[in-house]
Amino acid sequence: MTDQPAEKPEEQKADAVPEPADTAAADATDAADAADGTVDQAEQDAQAAGGKVADTAPGEPVLDKKPASAFLEVRDLRIHFPTQDGLVKSVDGLSFSLEKGQTLGIVGESGSGKSVTSLGIMGLHTVGQYGRQRPKLSGEIWLNGQELLTADPDEVRKLRGREISMIFQDPLSALHPFFTIGHQIVEAYRVHHDVDKKKARARAVELLDRVGIPEPAKRVDSFPHEFSGGMRQRAMIAMSLANNPELLIADEPTTALDVTVQAQILDLIRDLQKEFGSAVIIITHDLGVVAELSDDILVMYGGRCVEYGTAEEVFYEPQHPYTWGLLGSMPRIDRERTDRLSPVKGSPPSLINVPEGCAFNPRCPYADVPKGGITRTRRPELRETKPGHLSACHMDQADRERIWNEEIAPKL
């Protein structure tokens, strides 16, 4: 990090959004005003060009607090954690949208803000417990025409589990060891449905059967430790489906599993999505899993989106050097074996001290391609390279295409 320019360019600060604390406070009042359509916040934000914001030309973002047309729309989401060492900008201006029946894959290294994003959508950051300071949240999350960040926590609580639910990475720590699987599913169901225990139990058995657990009527009384890893993950999925959620967030759902079980779980998620028509966000660092499931892919780096496009575009015409690095890091079982992998050098940046300019510049082999050291001074905006395909890189389209076609693609 010593090669970072010491001075912070002032123009960067000038067009940055107001302090998250201010925005958070302002949000509540703004939301009320926005309902009347009186406040135009177009000039408030210059960095929110991410995602598929409807009718927004790249480079001129509009943040108008209008209800989203898409099923889920995240606009300029920022989640910052105040810590003793400084402000951790885990998510710093993320925007995307998702329709029902579609799957969005979020890819990135550990610490790129993937999981924090998902917890933010679930509304699990709002409580500051155990003496921790509350994270600072700003931006908008629209689900089905309702804004979640400014909504009453009790309202969000009613949505959680019923409209949005989540499959966690490690089922052993996400399931309570003291209660039976059945008890935990029944609990999730009865929170949102006024039914007696008998009916809820029947629902639990039905769900366990649906996710492929053998002898569900017997297994419903098992404890989590009596299940194998794959079965626990199935039980977790059963629990998250208890209320037929419309949005399912799967955070590394198969990372802890064997390939054979992973294939079963991925198939299960795919089938269930077809059956219930829900929107799915799948968060993973495994590009193989993303390619299996996703319609769209969002590549995250340092808390921001660096590339967004359809799965086809991201795998066949990736525009960002970080995406190239990820693709080059993977040994491919479907291609001829290469002698060497071409990994991204270095390690992920600290989110307290995100490198100046493009966050990826210390690790980018092409940081010097754009003239004048712009990669080290100015943060690249998310621009459309073609309709629907966005990338945050200073390089010219021509340079990127040349490098991809001549240097990267042949080595994969």
Add this chain to the structure above:
Amino acid sequence: MTDSNSEQPKGGTATVEEPRAGETLLKVSGLKKHFPITKGLLKRQVGAVLAVDGLDFEVRSGETLGVVGESGCGKSTMGRLITRLLEPTDGSVEFEGKDITHLGVNGLRPLRRDVQMIFQDPYSSLNPRHTVGAIVSAPFKLQGVTPEGGVKKEVQRLLSVVGLSPEHYNRYPHEFSGGQRQRIGIARALALNPKLVVADEPVSALDVSIQAQVVNLLDDLQQELGLTYVIIAHDLSVIRHVSDRIAVMYLGKIVELTDRESLYDTPMHPYTRALLSAVPVPDPRRREKNGRDRILLQGDVPSPMNPPSGCRFHTRCWKATQVCATKEPPLVPLATGHQVACHHPENAPDQEPGDTEPLVRS
């Protein structure tokens, strides 16, 4: 990094001749490890976990043997047996022609110089209260070796060999990221210039970009130092990238053992085929096609406490016939250098052509 060969520690290893490439370095025959299950006050044995149940293989000098299998198939136990961190129940392990199966602590000490291990979890395999210097120099201290130029200089050289900075000598493990910690573990394993390095899931705890860095590092070190690797992993893409020969394990046994090309081009054991077809391919265009080719294995691996009779895979195999439930298939070469334990292999003549009646599962 280029001069690393000329600066090897001369202390104790200089007198040992380098084994020639292609010679058998490690020979394992009939290796078994059963962990007893005890019950009651008197610790009466009521059963055993058949973690490793009869392995035969060789590791040749200079090659990389990859070992794959699902969790619970005994691959890690196998790694600990050949490094003699566990005492085998039965069978024998020979290292450079010397039987090391039941050597005691003193007998093993010289062996520790030649056989080293890289562990899976870089967080739990490094003592948090020791500095990197203390961790990497521990092998020298234990073996009583004084490398040329002193321990500190040698440790700093090793750190630079694995891509860390010599200034990291006085830091603690918590100051490093996962990939860097794994490099510390590798530096420690290389300290005594071993011949055989057993790596148990060396990259599975790492991010994909860091994983590629460590894979490349292992590759470079093998070429520079002429190391022999046994790499245990569950990721078939990584195994294909690093290995020369590959052993596929299922419930404590090797079901297929062959070189890389034959395994990935013409897998013979149905289990290998199922494993290969389950690997998610990073290519959205193959999604449709792949879905059709995929062989979905039902259920989980059976318990190694009570493995199925006959062929252990018969409970999940779609080709299983009557004979599979009764007769255990031997591991036999069905093509040059391609050993398989199956009655009805793929890409090879059927071993039990008379038996065609599909197995009825209860």
